[in-house]
Structure formats: C-alpha cells, structure tokens
Amino acid sequence: xxxxxxxxxxxxxxxxxxxxxxxxxxxxxxxxxxxxxxxxxxxxxxxxxxxxxxxxxxxxxxxxxxxxxxxxxxxxxxxxxxxxxxxxxxxxxxxxxxxxxxxxxxxxxxxxxxxxxxxxxxxxxxxxxxxxxxxxxxxxxxxxxxxxxxxx
Numbered sequence: 001x002x003x004x005x006x007x008x009x010x011x012x013x014x015x016x017x018x019x020x021x022x023x024x025x026x027x028x029x030x031x032x033x034x035x036x037x038x039x040x041x042x043x044x045x046x047x048x049x050x051x052x053x054x055x056x057x058x059x060x061x062x063x064x065x066x067x068x069x070x071x072x073x074x075x076x077x078x079x080x081x082x083x084x085x086x087x088x089x090x091x092x093x094x095x096x097x098x099x100x101x102x103x104x105x106x107x108x109x110x111x112x113x114x115x116x117x118x119x120x121x122x123x124x125x126x127x128x129x130x131x132x133x134x135x136x137x138x139x140x141x142x143x144x145x146x147x148x149x150x151x152x
Contacts, residue, residue: 031098032139034075034086038093038108039146045093047071047110047121071110075137076128078103083128099137106133106145126150 038045073086073095079102086097107128110121124130132150135143 028098031100032137033096033098034137034139034141034143035096036094036143036145038073038095039144039148041148042146045147047090047112070112072108073097074107074128075099076105076107076131078105078134101138103134103136105131106135106143107131108133108145108147122147 040046071088071090073088075084075086075097076082077084077100084097084099086095088095105128106126108122108126108131109124111118112121120127126133126147133145134151137143
C-alpha cells in the first residue's frame with residue numbers, strides 16, 4: 001500500500017499538469033485578446049543595432065548579439081496596477097496579450113544583448129514608471145503604438 005501511494009501521487013501530478021497546460025490555449029474568462037503593432041512615425045519600427053545604447057565602457061556590441069534584441073511590452077492596469085507582459089514578435093514588430101478590458105499604461109523596453117546592465121534602446125522613455133502611453137482596451141481592436149506619438 002505504501003509503495004503504491006507515490007505512484008498514485010505521480011500520476012495525479014502529471015494529470016493535473018496536463019490539464020493546467022490545456023487551459024492556456026483559450027482566452028481566460030473575463031479577459032480579451034489584444035493585438036497590436038509598434039510603429040515609428042507611422043512606419044513599422046525597426047531596432048537598429050547601430051543605434052543601441054551600450055553599457056558604460058563598452059565600445060560596441062559583443063560578437064553574436066547584433067540580432068539578439070530583447071523587446072518587452074507590458075500592460076499595466078491603471079485601476080489595479082497589475083502588470084501583464086505581452087508576447088512579442090521582433091520580425092513583424094507585433095504583440096499580443098490577454099487582459100481584462102479597462103484603461104492601461106503600456107511600457108515598451110528593448111535592449112541588445114543579455115547583460116543586465118545593458119541600457120534600454122529607448123533610453124527609458126517608455127519604462128513602467130515613465131511611459132506616457134495610455135489606452136482604453138475594450139478587446140478586438142488592433143492597437144497601433146507609434147512611439148513618436150505615445151499619447152495616440
């Protein structure tokens with residue numbers, strides 16, 4: 001009896017993990033899917049390694065990191081302050097997130113390379129505490145974030 005208990009618990013854990021994984025494939029109740037694009041003066045945004053901000057003392061990007069940009073977009077609820085990261089696509093400069101309808105600040109940061117001290121490509125203008133990007137999210141609409149006109 002004692003030997004079978006761990007096997008039962010292992011089977012129960014695996015079954016629970018499989019069921020939990022299935023729940024992420026659909027929109028959570030009460031949330032909407034938000035999709036959007038990042039723009040620069042009305043044109044698709046491009047992250048250019050030659051314009052990247054470098055850590056102090058660095059003279060250039062480390063070898064192999066020129067195409068290794070990290071783009072983060074975070075929706076911050078004005079009401080609850082809850083932060084929800086979006087899935088991003090660097091090739092198309094698009095993003096998608098599941099959030100509850102409401103008013104959100106949107107933070108956008110990017111950097112080249114993986115070092116924690118690598119400066120933000122946008123010089124911190126759109127970090128969670130400084131961003132001026134504010135949108136009412138109802139769901140179903142496409143959000144065009146033009147970083148030259150953050151307030152829309």
